[in-house]
Amino acid sequence: xxxxxxxxxxxxxxxxxxxxxxxxRPDGTLKVTGEFAYASDLWHDEMVWGVTLRSxxxxxxxxxxxxxxxLTVPGVTAVLTADDVPGENAFGLEHADQPVLASEFVRYExxxxxxxxxxxxxxxxxxxxxxxxxxxxxxxxTDARRAMDPDAPAVHRxxxxxxxxKLRRGEQSPAAPVVVSLDFEVxxxxxxxxxxxxxxxxxxxxxxxxxxVATQWLHVDQRQICLALGMPPEKVRLVLxxxxxxxxxxxxxxxxxxxxxxxxxxxxPVKMSYGREESFYGHVHRHPAYLTYEFGxxxxxxxxxxRTSVVLDGGAYASSTAAVVGNAGTLGxxxxxxxxxxxxxxxxxxxxxxxxxxxGFGCVQAAxxxxxxxxxxxxxxxxxxVAIRQLNGMREGDLNITGQVIDSAAPxxxxxxxxxxxxxxxxxDPSDIxxxxxxxxxxxxxxxxxxxxxxxxxxxxxxxxxxxxxxxxARVRLEMTGGEAVATVHTASAEVGQGxxxxxxxxxxxxxxxxxxxxxxxxxxVGSGGSTSASRQTYMTGGAVKAACEAVRTAVLDxxxxxxxxxxxxxRLDGEKIxxxxxxxxxxxxxxxxxxxxxxxxxxRHRPTHAIDPETGQGDAHVxxxxxxHRAVVDVDVELGLVKVVALDTAxxxxxxxxxxxxxxxxxxxxxQGMGLALMEEIVVTDGHxxxxxxTDYLIPTILDMPPMQVKVLEYADPHAPYGxxxxxxxxxxxxxxxxxxxxxxxxxxxxxxxxxxPEHITGT
Amino acid sequence: MRVTTTVNGxxxxxxxxxxxxxxxxxxxxxxxxxxxxxxxxQGECGSCTVYLDGEPVCACLVAAGQANxxxxxxxxxxxxxxxxxxxxxxxxxxxxxxxxxxxxxxxVAAHDLLARVPRPSDLEIREALxxxxxxxxxxEKILDAVRLAADRQAAR
Numbered sequence: 045x046x047x048x049x050x051x052x053x054x055x056x057x058x059x060x061x062x063x064x065x066x067x068x069r070p071d072g073t074l075k076v077t078g079e080f081a082y083a084s085d086l087w088h089d090e091m092v093w094g095v096t097l098r099s100x101x102x103x104x105x106x107x108x109x110x111x112x113x114x115l116t117v118p119g120v121t122a123v124l125t126a127d128d129v130p131g132e133n134a135f136g137l138e139h140a141d142q143p144v145l146a147s148e149f150v151r152y153e154x155x156x157x158x159x160x161x162x163x164x165x166x167x168x169x170x171x172x173x174x175x176x177x178x179x180x181x182x183x184x185x186t187d188a189r190r191a192m193d194p195d196a197p198a199v200h201r202x203x204x205x206x207x208x209x210k211l212r213r214g215e216q217s218p219a220a221p222v223v224v225s226l227d228f229e230v231x232x233x234x235x236x237x238x239x240x241x242x243x244x245x246x247x248x249x250x251x252x253x254x255x256x257v258a259t260q261w262l263h264v265d266q267r268q269i270c271l272a273l274g275m276p277p278e279k280v281r282l283v284l285x286x287x288x289x290x291x292x293x294x295x296x297x298x299x300x301x302x303x304x305x306x307x308x309x310x311x312x313p314v315k316m317s318y319g320r321e322e323s324f325y326g327h328v329h330r331h332p333a334y335l336t337y338e339f340g341x342x343x344x345x346x347x348x349x350x351r352t353s354v355v356l357d358g359g360a361y362a363s364s365t366a367a368v369v370g371n372a373g374t375l376g377x378x379x380x381x382x383x384x385x386x387x388x389x390x391x392x393x394x395x396x397x398x399x400x401x402x403x404g405f406g407c408v409q410a411a412x413x414x415x416x417x418x419x420x421x422x423x424x425x426x427x428x429x430v431a432i433r434q435l436n437g438m439r440e441g442d443l444n445i446t447g448q449v450i451d452s453a454a455p456x457x458x459x460x461x462x463x464x465x466x467x468x469x470x471x472x473d474p475s476d477i478x479x480x481x482x483x484x485x486x487x488x489x490x491x492x493x494x495x496x497x498x499x500x501x502x503x504x505x506x507x508x509x510x511x512x513x514x515x516x517x518a519r520v521r522l523e524m525t526g527g528e529a530v531a532t533v534h535t536a537s538a539e540v541g542q543g544x545x546x547x548x549x550x551x552x553x554x555x556x557x558x559x560x561x562x563x564x565x566x567x568x569x570v571g572s573g574g575s576t577s578a579s580r581q582t583y584m585t586g587g588a589v590k591a592a593c594e595a596v597r598t599a600v601l602d603x604x605x606x607x608x609x610x611x612x613x614x615x616r617l618d619g620e621k622i623x624x625x626x627x628x629x630x631x632x633x634x635x636x637x638x639x640x641x642x643x644x645x646x647x648x649r650h651r652p653t654h655a656i657d658p659e660t661g662q663g664d665a666h667v668x669x670x671x672x673x674h675r676a677v678v679d680v681d682v683e684l685g686l687v688k689v690v691a692l693d694t695a696x697x698x699x700x701x702x703x704x705x706x707x708x709x710x711x712x713x714x715x716x717q718g719m720g721l722a723l724m725e726e727i728v729v730t731d732g733h734x735x736x737x738x739x740t741d742y743l744i745p746t747i748l749d750m751p752p753m754q755v756k757v758l759e760y761a762d763p764h765a766p767y768g769x770x771x772x773x774x775x776x777x778x779x780x781x782x783x784x785x786x787x788x789x790x791x792x793x794x795x796x797x798x799x800x801x802x803p804e805h806i807t808g809t
Numbered sequence: 810m811r812v813t814t815t816v817n818g819x820x821x822x823x824x825x826x827x828x829x830x831x832x833x834x835x836x837x838x839x840x841x842x843x844x845x846x847x848x849x850x851q852g853e854c855g856s857c858t859v860y861l862d863g864e865p866v867c868a869c870l871v872a873a874g875q876a877n878x879x880x881x882x883x884x885x886x887x888x889x890x891x892x893x894x895x896x897x898x899x900x901x902x903x904x905x906x907x908x909x910x911x912x913x914x915x916x917v918a919a920h921d922l923l924a925r926v927p928r929p930s931d932l933e934i935r936e937a938l939x940x941x942x943x944x945x946x947x948x949e950k951i952l953d954a955v956r957l958a959a960d961r962q963a964a965r
Contacts (some may be wrong), residue, residue, distance in 0.1 A: 072901035075909030076893065076916055078844020078884035085843035161853065166829060238848040238856060238944050240908040288848070288910030290946050320849040478932045541908025541945050705904045705950075712947030739853035739942065746947040748939045 048121040054772040061546070063767060066705035069546050070563060072540075082286035083242035083258035088313040091244065092121050093305045094299070095168040095316070097158040097175050098325055099150035102395040102732025103184035106146060106157070110176040114160060117171040122309045122436030129305065133273030133784050135297050137247050137264065137400070141200065142361040144272045144301045150179070151199055151360035152397050161306040161314055184395035186732045188357035189334055199360055199393035203436055205359050206391040207366040209373035211661025213445055214384025220340025220348035224420040228337065228413040229724035229798040232357075233330040233717075235402050235746050237763030241326050242317035245303035250341040252279030253304045258287040260294045262536045263572035272301045272310070277568070280304070280381075281386040284566035290540035291717070293327040296363055324737035328363045328400030329727055330592065331356040331391070333372070333409035337417045345425040347436045350377045350445070354410070355393045356399070363400030365391040371406030372512055372658065374446050374665050378414040379456045379503035380436040385445045387661065401577055403717060404777040407504050408466040412722075412799055415782035417590015419789070429786075430464045433457075433501055447662040450669060452770075453760030455697050459673035460501055462695040469691045469751075471495070472679050481679055481686035483748065492683035495690070498786025499674040502778040505666040506771030507580040511655040514580070514667075515647050517571030518548075518588035519564075521594050522556060524634050526790035529620045531556050534564035537573025537585040541637045542707040542773060544581045548589050548701060555593030557619040571647060579670060579771025582702055587766040595644035604636045607800035616743065651764060668762060672696035672775035674783035676716065677751075680791040685803025687723055687788055692780060695756040699770030704757065707772050711755050714776030720745045722784040726800050814876045816840060817886030832876045833857045844884040844913050848942070855941035856913040859883045862958060865921045884913035887920060892962035895965075896920045896958040905954035906944035914939045919955045928959055 074080035089507050108217035111123040126133055126147035133147060134140040146157045158175050162168035165473040183197045190196055198204060209374055243257035252275060259265050262282045270280050287294070299316035306314040318326050334355045340348040354372055402408075422432035437456030443449055474490030477735020490720040506513035519534040531552045539545045547666035549561040566573075573585050597617050604622045614625045622631045656663035677691040692715055701707045724743040728735040736742045761768025781799065789796050792806050812835060813822045823839045833850065836859070837843045846856035850869040857868040860882040868881075887894045892907070896919045906912050915938060922929055922937040929937065934955050943951060 066904070068901060069904075069906060073893065073897075075906045076884075076897035077888050077899045078842075078913045082843075082846070082908060082910065084847055085837070087838070087841075087843075096836050164827065166827060236944055237908070238846070238854060238942065239908065240847065287908060288846075289908040291944070317847070320851055320853075476932070478936070484936075541910075543907070612831050660819070709904050709907060709946055709950055712949045713945045714947075717944075718948035738851055739849045740851060744942060744944060745941060745947075746939050747935045747951065750948045753947065753949055 048684045061550050063550045063702045064518045065550065066703055069521045069543060070549060075483065080286050082239050082288050083256065084240060084317040086244040086256055086285055086315060088244060088246065091313040091315050092161045092163055092310060093165040093168050093438060094161045094303055094314045095165060095172050095268055096156045096302060097172040097339055099153060099155040099157055101150055101179055101181050102153045102186065103182040104150050104179040104278055105182060106148060106150065107178040107180055107192065109158060111158065113174040113176065113776065114171040117167060117174065119163040119167040120160060122306055123175065124159040124305055124309060128309065131272045134300040135268040135301065136758055137271055137296055137361055137364050138366055139270050139362045140271060150694035152395055153396065159302050159306055161310050165261050184732045186394055186396055188332065188355050188392050188394050191394050199395060204393040206362055206393060207369040208225055209369050209389040209661060210384060210659060211373055211445060213447065213660065213662065216386060218340055218349040218384045221343050222341045222424050223338065224424050225338035225415055226417055226420065226797060228335040228410045228416060230412055231800055232332045232400060232729060232741050233721045233725050234324065234727050234742060235291035235293030235327065236742065237289030237291055237293055239384065240318045240320065240323045241298035243299045243303050244313055245287065245307035246313040248280060253307055254281045254283065255300060255304055256283045256285040258285050258294060259292050260538050260540060261575040262478055262538065262568050262685060263567065264575065265297060265300055266568050268297055269301050269304055273304060282540055282568045287538060287540040288798045290576065292577060295401045295575065296328050299439050308543065320739060321737045324727065324734060326663045328398045331358060331368055331399040331409065335409065335413040337413045339417050339421055341421055341425065343425060345381050345421065345427050345432050345435050345712055347380055350382045351386045352376055354389040355377040356389065357394055357396055358391045359394055359398035361395045361398045363398050365400065368406040371505065372410050372416065373661060375407050375503065377412035377445055378411060379438045379501055379671060381438060382445055383443055396729050397734060399569035403714065404774050407502060407579065407778045408781065411500065411502050411778045411782045412785060415786060419786055429499055430460050433460050446656055446665050448664045448666060452698055452762040454671060455758060455760060456501055456671060459671055459695040459697065460499065463675040463693050466675065466693045466754050470678055472690065481681040481688040484683065487684055487686060488681050488800045492681050493679050494682050494791045496678050496680060496787040496791025498676045498783045498790055500779045500782035500786060502775055503669045503671045504515045504579065504774045504778055505576055506583060506668040506670050507650055509653050510755055511653055514574060514584065515649045516584040516588040517642065517647045518585060519591040519645040520543040520552060520589065520592040521641050522600065524637050525592045529558045529561055529633050530560045530562060530564040531558045532564055533589055534570050535573045536566050536568060536570050537581055538566060538576040540576050542710060543703060544585060544643065546706060547582050547702050551586055551589045552593055555590060556597060557617060559635050579773040582769050583765055584650065586769060589644055591648045592644050592646040596642050599642045599644060600636060600720050604631065604646060607631065607636055611666050668765060668770060670775045672779045674779040675786040676783040678784065678787040678791055680788055680806060682792055682806060685806035689719060689751045689784060691751050692719060695758065696775055697758040697760050697770060698772050699762045700759050700768040701757055702767065702769060707757060708755050710772045711776045712753055714773060715753060715780040716745050716750055718777040718780030719784050722781040722799050722801060724800050810874060812873050812877050814881055815877060816842060816881045817883060826873050828874065830841065830873045831869050832871040832873050835873040836868060841881055842885055846910050846913055848910055852888060853919060856911050856914040858917040860917065884916055887916065894920065895961045899954040899958040903950045903954040903957055905946060905950040911941060911943040915951060917945065919958065923959055923962055926961060929956065
């Protein structure tokens with residue numbers, strides 16, 4: 045297609061900042077002026093709009109679909125059903141168990157059933173309503189705790205168990221003088237990224253398709269799209285369009301195959317962009333969890349054993365449930381030393397919305413339980429809540445519950461001490477109601493308001509675990525352009541807002557000594573960068589870019605050695621100069637390169653991880669661990685159940701802050717999401733139906749809900765990681781929520797064994 | 810129907826607008842101005858905030874026909890002659906932008922706040938920006954940016 049289109053995100057260049065500097069985002073100016081091209085901004089002058097018809101039922105058999113009426117709507121160019129999927133009608137991150145379009149059954153409310161393309165989105169929506177689907181409604185299983193009952197309806201054959209993780213370590217009938225236990229429940233959280241699922245599929249002359257889409261991992265999308273279209277990868281090319289946040293919610297496919305199907309059928313570019321309501325149905329959520337925890341301890345508070353049983357509601361399709369189970373099991377007791385352990389985690393199918401990845405990935409749910417129970421234990425043995433954690437906290441060299449050695453810094457005690465020592469906020473000023481719970485709702489002038497303080501600490505795996513072949517690819521080119529050395533870095537690793545493109549530039553500047561670094565648009569013309577998830581990209585793509593730069597530097601010095609007649613080992617690349625061993629300038633990069641470019645592509649892996657033993661759960665499952673602690677201070681109107689978070693302070697070990705400001709930004713934002721789950725965020729699902737698919741009814745923290753934060757960053761380098769980095773993005777989301785919940789418990793004296801905590805839980809009414 | 814609106818000082822005339830279209834849709838899909846964002850299209854997130862005759866509004870809640878004959882300023886209209894407005898500059902420098910999807914709306918809302926209240930307190934900033942959702946930043950650096958922009962405007 046040669047017509048005018050706004051489809052390719054702008055290539056971004058900046059010239060300042062090496063590792064350790066707070067370099068500015070190269071896309072910042074485009075984003076503040078409104079010029080940055082997000083997926084929903086894409087446009088093509090011949091494009092039509094695609095919309096999705098979704099199931100109104102959590103579980104039903106499709107008897108018949110009649111599209112005749114929809115096809116008669118003027119402006120409609122295509123109506124597609126399962127019969128129109130040319131390849132395998134199945135996709136899925138780990139198991140291809142989800143139909144592209146439902147054929148025989150629908151298994152959750154909102155499951156895609158048919159597609160319409162039309163010249164206007166409203167035309168397409170109206171036509172979709174004229175598709176007649178004859179459903180036979182079936183009994184639905186909507187309580188995850190009942191999903192494995194023998195008489196529960198089967199969501200899939202052979203049954204509703206996705207994964208059972210069994211972990212046994214140490215004495216299996218342990219006795220302890222002090223025993224505490226609790227049941228905890230975590231509601232369904234949504235990623236609520238602001239940029240809705242969107243993409244533009246453009247049919248190509250070779251019979252293939254080019255897809256511009258917001259996603260977290262282009263190559264895993266490509267693999268699934270190829271399967272459904274029955275096309276080889278060279279015919280299905282993906283380009284990352286501007287991504288408006290992700291947080292795990294873009295790991296699974298949304299518009300991808302649908303837009304391609306419509307484009308290939310109509311021969312026209314097809315834009316799809318969900319509204320907010322559809323977005324709530326269009327991506328997976330955080331697993332609701334039902335957790336039973338028991339800790340045994342000596343009278344001095346030292347842990348003797350931990351015993352847990354957890355059920356995670358995976359919803360109707362597998363998505364990444366098995367891996368979430370892996371985390372909830374292997375990391376589910378928190379960053380503490382346990383001599384003996386018994387853990388059972390079950391991920392199950394239900395007819396609820398599918399659940400999968402969200403920031404914190406299985407550790408978030410577990411942390412609410414283990415941190416609440418640590419507070420119980422502190423009270424039971426009569427010691428301080430910080431001290432109980434420090435007494436039992438992991439240290440470098442300890443074994444975790446899978447028997448893996450923690451072989452780099454594990455500063456649990458220090459992180460807690462830092463947050464405990466930070467100044468506390470002054471008492472609230474009742475003369476200014478804006479600072480009180482309820483604020484300008486004018487619900488209190490200070491009466492009934494009680495302050496509480498809570499602590500939590502966590503650890504999280506970084507990168508993909510349990511033997512996954514986790515790698516990233518980077519291509520780096522160095523050339524002279526206009527008399528200046530320019531590096532171009534090309535990866536397929538998704539920038540979703542976190543700042544990977546800034547990090548890529550900083551690494552190139554550091555390794556090659558150039559100032560000008562161009563970030564090539566992210567696409568599938570270079571090898572996979574792996575997923576932008578699991579807090580892994582600075583480590584993984586950062587490692588790949590570093591390695592590619594090193595390869596470029598070696599190649600340049602080999603050339604220079606030939607030109608100069610000296611061994612390459614005596615030379616070094618110093619900006620645009622080639623210098624000798626004692627730093628003397630021998631020649632210029634321009635002289636060595638001429639009009640040539642040196643380009644190297646490297647596939648880079650972290651050290652291998654291993655599957656855990658199916659009976660004992662033992663094994664070196666993880667690459668790296670990241671630790672964080674939070675202290676929350678809340679004011680609670682105990683009469684009305686309203687909570688004002690007054691302070692949310694945190695300390696985190698990041699190994700090495702490649703970009704200190706961006707690190708703090710991740711910690712701020714991650715903390716806000718954890719706080720949201722503690723106090724307000726829940727997709728309410730009743731009998732399989734989502735009750736609140738809107739930002740009117742699904743609340744995320746506003747600027748009024750967020751308190752000022754004190755953030756302390758430690759940099760204990762991990763010797764196994766490039767530059768010593770440790771993943772940053774997820775730990776804050778794990779430890780902030782439990783700290784907030786603990787603070788509300790401290791203020792109210794109530795047990796509060798469910799999050800989000802609602803006003804009626806506080807008032808008991 | 811035909812809609813004629815002055816956007817960022819330039820008159821735009823668009824035909825065949827369906828009566829149900831919002832100002833946001835017309836700006837984004839018919840006038841080539843996608844700066845105002847479509848995060849919720851329910852009036853909850855503020856990412857589509859634009860000025861309509863000088864008043865900040867959610868463009869998703871304004872019917873296109875209501876903008877006929879009126880003046881609209883979008884985020885694309887705040888920088889002049891290639892020079893960023895101090896609010897925009899401060900958002901970039903303070904790290905108030907991550908994914909950036911909320912940014913156009915927040916920039917317009919902060920621009921409006923500083924035009925009304927040149928030196929706002931933190932509580933005033935929070936009240937003024939309470940209608941703008943951000944999912945990435947936790948708002949701390951947004952507060953930093955508004956404070957910095959206020960300082961810079963005061964110094965001018």
